[in-house]
Amino acid sequence: MKGLVQPMTELINKLLILFCCLFVYVISSNDMYMVVPMIVVIILSALGSLYDKPVVRILEIIVFAGLSLFFYQFLFFAPLLLYDVFLKPYTPAGLIVILPAAVNFSAELWQPFIVLLSLVGLAYLIKFYAVRLDGLKNSYIQMRDDAKEFEFALEQKNQELMEKQDYEIKLATLNERNRIAREIHDSVGHVMSSSILQVGALIATLQDKNAEESLINLKNTLTEGMNSIRNSVHDLHDDSMDLDSQLYALVREFSFCKLSYEYDAQSSPNIKMSYSVIAVVKEALSNIIKHSDATAASIVFRELPGFYQLIISDNGSPKKFDLEKGMGLSSIKARIEGLKGHVHLSSEKGFKIFISMPKEAENKLKQGDH
Numbered sequence: 001m002k003g004l005v006q007p008m009t010e011l012i013n014k015l016l017i018l019f020c021c022l023f024v025y026v027i028s029s030n031d032m033y034m035v036v037p038m039i040v041v042i043i044l045s046a047l048g049s050l051y052d053k054p055v056v057r058i059l060e061i062i063v064f065a066g067l068s069l070f071f072y073q074f075l076f077f078a079p080l081l082l083y084d085v086f087l088k089p090y091t092p093a094g095l096i097v098i099l100p101a102a103v104n105f106s107a108e109l110w111q112p113f114i115v116l117l118s119l120v121g122l123a124y125l126i127k128f129y130a131v132r133l134d135g136l137k138n139s140y141i142q143m144r145d146d147a148k149e150f151e152f153a154l155e156q157k158n159q160e161l162m163e164k165q166d167y168e169i170k171l172a173t174l175n176e177r178n179r180i181a182r183e184i185h186d187s188v189g190h191v192m193s194s195s196i197l198q199v200g201a202l203i204a205t206l207q208d209k210n211a212e213e214s215l216i217n218l219k220n221t222l223t224e225g226m227n228s229i230r231n232s233v234h235d236l237h238d239d240s241m242d243l244d245s246q247l248y249a250l251v252r253e254f255s256f257c258k259l260s261y262e263y264d265a266q267s268s269p270n271i272k273m274s275y276s277v278i279a280v281v282k283e284a285l286s287n288i289i290k291h292s293d294a295t296a297a298s299i300v301f302r303e304l305p306g307f308y309q310l311i312i313s314d315n316g317s318p319k320k321f322d323l324e325k326g327m328g329l330s331s332i333k334a335r336i337e338g339l340k341g342h343v344h345l346s347s348e349k350g351f352k353i354f355i356s357m358p359k360e361a362e363n364k365l366k367q368g369d370h
Helices: 007-028 035-050 054-070 072-085 091-104 107-205 209-239 243-253 271-291 327-338 359-369
Strands: 258-264 296-303 307-314 342-346 351-358
Touching: 007 035, 007 072, 007 107, 035 054, 035 072, 054 072, 054 091, 072 091, 072 107, 107 209, 243 258, 243 271, 243 296, 271 296, 271 307, 271 327, 271 351, 327 342, 327 351, 351 359
Parallel strands: 258 296
Antiparallel strands: 296 307, 307 351, 342 351
């Protein structure tokens, strides 16, 4: 409880106290200048509310006490002025009003003074409950805001868990595809290759032309089936390589500093290009851990009409580098040049690796796979 009251609540409370004081004043005084004390006290109270500082409030009480010392009519409005200082660190300053009250006390004024004393108690109770009510309102608002923040944090956490679950399911699916492709390649492919070799050996040893022709047709059929299986396995293996998921896995495992990640590509690159991108990102993240004092880093992979773009940057202190001598940087350069791409390094405002890889290189790689 700090003695703080909302402006509108305080205005209503002071108007109520003023009305009570004015009622007692009107029935107890018939002075022709009776309106003057009321106006002066209202001005003092208004100035105190406008400049709500301890010095101003204390000065307000001193001025009021000085006027009341010579003009007892001001005492009828003491509850209004005392309301301003109740429940404040400077509340004891209000005791100064006792002096003019004692000086001006007389037998004919004892009844109004008792009523005024009651109004002072009423002003204190009004201030006490107003402050308490505002404190409860502020506590409620704080609790409501905390609840909303907690709810928002829970929603974010739930969203992260859903994304992680989707990622795990996707990664498990891709791994299963990769496993199936390997098994087909290792088992069915081995059997087909062995069959083709055996048929070739029979063709070389048989003297029967009719049987030889049949075996040649069988060998061609097996070869065609082998090529079909090989192509299907390659396609299945390519589909099992999701670059976005693999890069995201690297981002999740990186804990050296805050790492942001952005993937903006409608299609995934060829598997060889994808493996090269992953190797480059691994090398770049390793360099950040070994050589950088960065507190934040970022990875951006995006697809443009004619090429793919990879940007890896951090906010570490600029350092000298040699693209030819550094093992990590030279390895990155070699991989990208193998894709007919370009590497640009910058040490302005941190360290940045800017890589572009033309899609023509990806198409050539795809053709080379088959």
